[in-house]
Amino acid sequence: EVAQRAAEVEGLIASKKPMKAVAASLNRPPLSVPSQEIKDDNFRVVMRAMAAVREAKIKDCVEGLDDAQCDTLMKYVYRAMEEGISLSSMLKWHAHCLSKG
Amino acid sequence: MANTLKTYLDAVRASLEACLCLTTFPSQQVERHNKPEIEVQSSKELLLTPLVVARNEDEKVLIESSVNSVRISLKIKQMDGMDQLLAHWFCRFLMQRAEQFIVLRRKAVDGFDLSFLITNTNLEKMWKHKLIDFVITFMEEVDKE
Numbered sequence: 001e002v003a004q005r006a007a008e009v010e011g012l013i014a015s016k017k018p019m020k021a022v023a024a025s026l027n028r029p030p031l032s033v034p035s036q037e038i039k040d041d042n043f044r045v046v047m048r049a050m051a052a053v054r055e056a057k058i059k060d061c062v063e064g065l066d067d068a069q070c071d072t073l074m075k076y077v078y079r080a081m082e083e084g085i086s087l088s089s090m091l092k093w094h095a096h097c098l099s100k101g
Numbered sequence: 102m103a104n105t106l107k108t109y110l111d112a113v114r115a116s117l118e119a120c121l122c123l124t125t126f127p128s129q130q131v132e133r134h135n136k137p138e139i140e141v142q143s144s145k146e147l148l149l150t151p152l153v154v155a156r157n158e159d160e161k162v163l164i165e166s167s168v169n170s171v172r173i174s175l176k177i178k179q180m181d182g183m184d185q186l187l188a189h190w191f192c193r194f195l196m197q198r199a200e201q202f203i204v205l206r207r208k209a210v211d212g213f214d215l216s217f218l219i220t221n222t223n224l225e226k227m228w229k230h231k232l233i234d235f236v237i238t239f240m241e242e243v244d245k246e
């Protein structure tokens with residue numbers, strides 16, 4: 001299922017729709033899956049989608065997400081900060097997500 | 102530089118406001134004892150997932166919270182040997198006087214320079230927003246030097 005989502009996200013990024021890609025990657029996250037690998041793969045997919053969004057568009061992207069997706073996004077922002085990935089943009093995502101919710 | 106500082110501190114402030122919702126919780130192991138669960142770590146259900154808010158590799162804040170206590174650990178930016186020495190002395194100076202600060206922890210968590218421990222009793226005596234202001238101002242001051 002993660003592989004499907006990865007393919008969908010890649011497709012959307014390639015067709016220059018990064019905002020839809022982020023929304024697609026946040027649907028149905030693997031919450032109670034025991035395998036850490038699946039969670040890591042999903043994390044990579046979400047990161048890829050977020051990296052494709054230009055900084056000026058982050059605000060619009062977050063506006064387009066619903067509450068559940070926003071919550072999931074926050075969880076991934078914190079995970080990214082823990083791993084130390086693209087921190088300055090993570091702080092921006094965090095700020096916009098916060099002002100929304 | 103100043104720009105990332107503001108977003109970083111805002112993110113820390115928001116995370117602290119969310120985590121500092123503490124209530125008294127008597128120990129489930131020992132009668133009539135009330136211990137900060139984040140230090141004792143007696144049961145998994147009382148602890149929340151630790152959060153990291155990072156500005157870059159060298160500067161981050163680890164926020165570990167539980168039902169009645171929160172531990173906030175700071176890592177201060179240290180660019181060279183001199184900075185490391187100064188930070189070490191400065192933190193040691195503060196930690197030796199931890200009682201005066203009330204919320205400071207005498208020993209920092211591994212991998213970090215300074216740790217605060219805020220319990221529900223602290224929050225009963227002090228205003229939550231003032232406490233958060235204190236931590237943020239502290240981080241700002243350290244960043245300036």
